[in-house]
Amino acid sequence: MAEKSGAAGVAGRAPEADRPEKVRNVVLVGHSGAGKTTLVEALLAATGTITRAGRVEDGTTVSDYDEVEVRQQRSVNLSLAPVVHNGIKINLLDTPGYADFVGDLRAGLRAADAALFVVSAADGIDGLTRMLWEECAAVGMPRAVVITKIDHQRADFDEVLATCQDAFGEGVAPLYLPVVGDQRVQGLIGLLTQTFYDYTSGKRTEREPDAAHADAIETYRGELIEGIIQESEDESLMDRYLAGEDLDPKMLIQDLEKAVARGGFYPVLPVCAAPGAGPAVGLIELLDGITQGFPSPLEHPLPEITTIDGTPVTDITCDPDGPLVAEVVKTTSDPYVGRISLVRVFSGTLRPDTVVHVSGHGLADRGHEDHDVDERIGALSCPLGKHQRPISKAIAGDVVAIAKLSRAETGDTLSDKDRPLLMTAWTMPEPLLPVAVRARSKADEDKLSQALGRLVAEDPTLRLENNAETRQLVLWCMGEAHADVLLERLAKRHGVAVEKVELRVPLRETFGGTAEAMGRNVKQTGGHGQYAICHIRVEPLPSGGGFEFVDQIVGGVIPRQFIPSVEKGVRTQMERGLVAGYPVVDIRVTLYDGKAHSVDSSDMAFQIAGQLALKEAANKVPMLLLEPVDEVSVLVPDDYVGTIMSDLSARRGRVLGTEPVGNTGRTLIKAEVPELEIIRYAIDLRSMSHGTGTFTRSFLRYEPLPQHLAEKVTGEAKAAS
Structure with a gap:
């Protein structure tokens, strides 16, 4: 596969593709620290897009365009880095490797046609990487594996290869074997071509492998060829191979591409992207593998497309001359340029200064309004770090940045204004960590609404909640790191300072027994006074019973026009609470006696009497x-079931049962857990399951709060009043 080809690409000049088959969209996936961003920069340098020192023309690096990422020292955004190799434009989509930013990772999967899993030879595979492999498998995403840091002192290529094969299953096989000597990587052995690509001189040269590697070549080459043949459409290949025929490597490479495109074979490539004393190793081989082995946009099925009213559309293909269908996969805000939208074009051709239709994405429950408007797009560009390099057009299959697309948000569809279309949205994870915040000053409060609107437009995993009961602004986040990044963006990018406050869970109050009481509102002042007396009986109702008001007045002791006034007063006091300031629920109030005055009785007098009576x-x-109780479903690998069930019980939860999920080695645990106990469960579950557990929650009912906790809440309420 590794034909010596040389790199292509010119610093400062934006590459443009003229045909979909000349494009490869590749998303880099892997845990934090695996070396994804380092690999992207090395590939940019190998193709001449940036300098060998990792610098763009003005001296900045590709990875320092986001000030939050620089301070956090980790990737928190989906980013695009296009390179050109052998006339093929490769759009490298670098994704965050931290679970809190899985929304950006899924956006990268949507924009890509193949996934490159980046695994560190020194650190191996974590639970999140395994989950993402399964996620790609579920949607049929073609995949390959890059093993980085093969020059690390703890690196063991054979061991990490075996780990990948165990974690990812059948079809994982190396295309190259690294040769390590004198404490550095000397080169790679191409198993299909049986060629040693020697880097010891500082340049890539080709020669025959040493005899010492013959056994390893024979073993791994046999496994590789058998894996490719199993996916081949030529059924005679296996018989020919077993008969001892030496198969043509070019033919095997063609079958390899088909096997990868169908998602049945996963080549492994070793790379040394940031060597110490020696040159980078494996970058040209990787670029060759991407261009020759990965599918083009023509080979990747399009997402489901409908008209605005939901009618399926089946005549759309990846055709530059077809109707326009594109999707915003990422939205960012630049303090100087404004909003920048990263867009994948699935059909048609995008050109600057044209009017497109923006269709909306169905995330209104998270604060993202639906869109159905026309908008003129501005300049198209090809990003490189913080630089936006202008391009003349973006054809079907390409990924492009659009500046100042003011109405479109992440997940929106762009189409021809005369034929509005809508792409089925990709699944976004549910944010499950609530973080209550407040502005630090009046000036910050005035700017907060607009700044939050911009954050919502950028991040579909963020959900805003203005809780009317607790009077708190709550940001529902993916995790603690996600929350920290959001607050830092508010402060640094939008100039709004906020601080975290303790989250209040909306409790309820109710009566623990039946009581009768009188509400007496009798006051005499100069002129008309106030006169209203009512007798009520309060009875508790079953959970979920709500509120009932019963009128048993006879003989006109309270005039008919004032009976609704008593009910209104009771309802007002129920909303205000009686012992801790929480709404009162599940009671029946019976009005059975009272007195009125022909002059001094009034609507307001009886409202006050109703409040006093309650x-x-x-x-x-x-x-x-009463505290809210949620129905919680936790999905974890079987190894963690005991730990999770014990933890749920410690949270005052009731485990309802468990059930295995197919043959995945995972178990679904169902339980009922008080909301007070799972405020930080998104963080705790990730820690207990090493990033492999997920959960969902939904409100179930209210139940009495334990006495010791109730006394604490009422005590705090009295102290605050």
């Missing part, structure tokens, strides 16, 4: 605080 009744019986 307060008096609350003093006669125990009052209960």
